[in-house]
Amino acid sequence: DAKTTQPPSMDCAEGRAANLPCNHSTISGNEYVYWYRQIHSQGPQYIIHGLKNNETNEMASLIITEDRKSSTLILPHATLRDTAVYYCIVRETQGGSEKLVFGKGTKLTVNP
């Protein structure tokens, strides 16, 4: 079972920041938080991951709370092409299973 909880859907205006929350209250010390997204009719796409520090790359920023029980994915300037289902996943990177356990994710709709 997925170890994360996400809202089923969110809306965002084009050009605005999209903030997608994720709860992972049972996360253990050696588990990372990963975000993937899935645009309609495509395979999932990796976005970003982090352990306890905030992370930023060319696609998004990841903010992890100090207690690591929740995180937020930020798309700073959402475009129509960011409309997708966003999945938050917790996983060990070493010594654990290689699999990704997906929940139902958050369907983000970016409106013009």
Add this chain to the structure above:
Amino acid sequence: DTGVSQNPRHKITKRGQNVTFRCDPISEHNRLYWYRQTLGQGPEFLTYFQNEAQLEKSRLLSDRFSAERPKGSFSTLEIQRTEQGDSAMYLCASSSYGVAYEQYFGPGTRLTVT
């Protein structure tokens, strides 16, 4: 195109028939994964290979399902005696050793069992 490729993209079959799907991972990736996705759900893990060795199998992978990666490159997923409940998108992903967090997914094969 250097991404993960899957063939066929769509397959319609009658119940009871066998089907086989192929996945070609990114060439330098030694890890290969199969997932299944039904409508409205996230992908579910089926199995994973490191090179040619199948290291993990989900309990979802019944004995009608078999996956191979004979030379550590492409992989095949076969479903025998298909059932209507097998209708789903079958996704393949690959990753590199040492960069295991980033799995690159293919476009999937959509199976419809009539």
